[in-house]
Amino acid sequence: MQTIINHIDDAACRRFQTSLELVGKRWSSGILLAIARGEARFSDIAATVDGLSDRLLSVRLKELEQSGLVARSVVASTPVQVRYELTERGADLMDSLEPLVRYGQRWEQG
Template structure:
């Protein structure tokens, strides 16, 4: 007989907590966002590196996601004055914390998830 795990630490979630949680899930659940974050967490820094790491991601959508993730405080964008100009993306401490929080989900996906 299978026993069901009860999450006694989640006794009551008020409306504000629910909205914050929903907002967080929607941000990382938006198509390509989690792939972009995972690519950067694994060392991709440049636009071309991220595109190469996330199969099926178009340049237009990557640019849009990078702007959204930067606006959310998860990424920083560093412009390096060189010829040609280089742009590097890195996780902020907030982004690092999010990726640490997502590690169990990444592990779950490796074990149980099915590729699209």
């Protein structure tokens, strides 16, 4: 354990903290999980993440897009469709979260 900690400098710790704060915002991880599971349209994501308002979904999707985790594309159809997908960076993040999810399951209280 000591070996890993010795290789983390302050800058790396700050970058990790920034990433953790984004993913830790209410609804962000649920949105990312919905997209990772194949929900691509706004309405499908909204229906999958229980309790999430359309307004807040819109805000979070913009944040996730600006951070490079989610890509937004417009499909020229009638009506126009907007679709979301994980970027390579977003998929990498989801892979990185698996050990944390297992940790949470292992040490869950209650």
